[in-house]
Amino acid sequence: MNKRPTLSLKTAAPAAAPKLRASHARALKPAPQSAFKTGLKADSLALSLLGAAQAVAQVRTGTALPQALATVFAKHDALPQARGAMQDIAYRCMRQLGQSETLIGLLAPKAPEPLVGALLACALALITAPDANAPYEEFTVVDQTVTAADAHPDTARAKGMVNAVLRRFLRERRELLETALQQPLAKWNYPQWWIDAARAAWPQQWQQILAAGDGAPPLTLRVNPRRGTVEAYLARLAEAGIEADRIGPWAVRLAKPVGVALIPGFADGLVSVQDAGAQLAAPLLDVADGMRVLDACAAPGGKTCHILELADAAVTALDADAKRLQRVGENLERLGLAATLLAAEAQSADWWDGQPFDRILADVPCTASGIVRRHPDIRWLRRKGDALQLATLSAKILDNLWQMLRPNGKLLFVTCSLWPQESEAQAAAFALRNGATRLDAPGQLLPAGGPEQDHDGLFYALFEKNA
Numbered sequence: 001m002n003k004r005p006t007l008s009l010k011t012a013a014p015a016a017a018p019k020l021r022a023s024h025a026r027a028l029k030p031a032p033q034s035a036f037k038t039g040l041k042a043d044s045l046a047l048s049l050l051g052a053a054q055a056v057a058q059v060r061t062g063t064a065l066p067q068a069l070a071t072v073f074a075k076h077d078a079l080p081q082a083r084g085a086m087q088d089i090a091y092r093c094m095r096q097l098g099q100s101e102t103l104i105g106l107l108a109p110k111a112p113e114p115l116v117g118a119l120l121a122c123a124l125a126l127i128t129a130p131d132a133n134a135p136y137e138e139f140t141v142v143d144q145t146v147t148a149a150d151a152h153p154d155t156a157r158a159k160g161m162v163n164a165v166l167r168r169f170l171r172e173r174r175e176l177l178e179t180a181l182q183q184p185l186a187k188w189n190y191p192q193w194w195i196d197a198a199r200a201a202w203p204q205q206w207q208q209i210l211a212a213g214d215g216a217p218p219l220t221l222r223v224n225p226r227r228g229t230v231e232a233y234l235a236r237l238a239e240a241g242i243e244a245d246r247i248g249p250w251a252v253r254l255a256k257p258v259g260v261a262l263i264p265g266f267a268d269g270l271v272s273v274q275d276a277g278a279q280l281a282a283p284l285l286d287v288a289d290g291m292r293v294l295d296a297c298a299a300p301g302g303k304t305c306h307i308l309e310l311a312d313a314a315v316t317a318l319d320a321d322a323k324r325l326q327r328v329g330e331n332l333e334r335l336g337l338a339a340t341l342l343a344a345e346a347q348s349a350d351w352w353d354g355q356p357f358d359r360i361l362a363d364v365p366c367t368a369s370g371i372v373r374r375h376p377d378i379r380w381l382r383r384k385g386d387a388l389q390l391a392t393l394s395a396k397i398l399d400n401l402w403q404m405l406r407p408n409g410k411l412l413f414v415t416c417s418l419w420p421q422e423s424e425a426q427a428a429a430f431a432l433r434n435g436a437t438r439l440d441a442p443g444q445l446l447p448a449g450g451p452e453q454d455h456d457g458l459f460y461a462l463f464e465k466n467a
């Protein structure tokens with residue numbers, strides 16, 4: 001009979017090593033070979049697994065997944081197909097990192113080196129995917145993971161362990177999963193503080209919220225009403241053999257995500273990629289032709305462009321990040337729209353010409369806890385105190401922008417957070433400090449992934465300035 005594994009997360013230090021002087025200790029441990037190029041075939045699953053694992057290991061040291069993947073793609077001169085596979089594996093891995101790391105704690109004799117752990121986590125994410133979702137045969141995954149381990153100096157010595165761990169998982173899968181899933185970390189795939197925060201903020205809905213964040217997001221488009229109707233665009237998709245449905249006034253959801261290059265009319269500005277929940281911002285602002293509008297945290301410009309698709313307004317798109325602001329320019333150009341772009345901080349007034357705005361959109365920086373299905377790395381990168389720190393900055397931004405609004409003007413406050421201190425509590429405190437009148441707006445939209453309601457978790461509060 002198999003011995004039932006006991007649950008011991010690998011947080012304990014490995015068995016005490018003899019004490020070495022610092023100079024000796026460095027010499028004994030080889031430095032990670034981050035610049036090493038493998039001899040793995042460009043189109044092999046082994047290379048994709050290794051690339052994904054390198055990206056996951058970077059996330060574990062604090063790098064956002066898109067940046068980590070960009071580094072890995074460059075390092076391997078990865079072909080488009082390999083990039084797609086590395087990205088897919090890394091995103092899957094992020095969505096079930098809690099389960100995979102708990103399993104590794106049960107299976108590995110001692111805590112593995114970071115890249116070995118990440119490689120095992122990527123392999124386990126593929127092996128434990130539900131059948132309908134499993135992209136590779138499990139024995140292929142094991143074989144290719146061992147090949148990947150063998151091909152890199154930071155993992156080669158652990159090749160035997162990698163093989164043993166994955167084969168044991170295949171043999172004892174049921175018991176191992178049963179044991180692992182008793183841990184909230186493994187069951188929900190979020191750090192414990194995040195689970196506690198969700199439960200405290202949303203005592204009725206926290207489980208549904210956490211589950212929605214573990215799903216893969218849909219690809220939702222916003223049809224540009226200046227270039228055609230939703231009906232006409234749905235017909236164009238049908239002609240191209242792309243299945244889609246309408247989930248909002250301008251929102252079209254594709255049944256299966258595709259790369260932007262394959263979206264009909266994308267390059268010509270017929271559509272943009274935007275979550276259905278985010279498509280509520282522009283209509284809530286109620287912009288009329290000729291108004292002066294400030295989009296205070298604009299990049300990459302999804303909401304800026306939507307405002308301009310709905311009205312001929314004089315829009316100033318401001319963002320603190322000059323590089324991200326370039327993307328606003330690219331999106332405007334693709335859609336045939338124009339705005340004034342300003343790289344500046346929304347909590348400062350030194351860029352303002354003193355002319356009040358009719359409408360202000362404040363889509364402030366936040367923890368992004370409502371969009372984890374799109375950015376599954378966020379949960380592993382954030383720290384418990386981040387919400388408070390970001391809320392302090394966004395309070396300054398809101399108070400500063402308020403003085404730039406004309407009497408009877410409207411300010412729309414938006415976050416993509418689920419944490420009340422960044423959203424509802426912030427809105428209530430802002431209204432009180434500034435004597436702002438609160439108008440009708442959705443408040444907190446919880447993330448939903450159903451057939452009709454399919455959107456991220458966003459927060460909307462609309463204010464009017466008394467004359």
Ligand SMILES: C[S@@+](CC[C@H](N)C(=O)[O-])C[C@H]1O[C@@H](n2cnc3c(N)ncnc32)[C@H](O)[C@@H]1O
Nearest residue numbers: 297298299300301302303320321345346363365
């Ligand atoms: C949630 S994103 C905005 C998304 C955008 N509104 C859209 O719909 O595409 C927040 C933006 O705020 C910017 N940001 C962060 N701190 C800022 C600050 N102090 N002032 C202005 N922008 C800031 C970030 O660079 C980021 O682009």
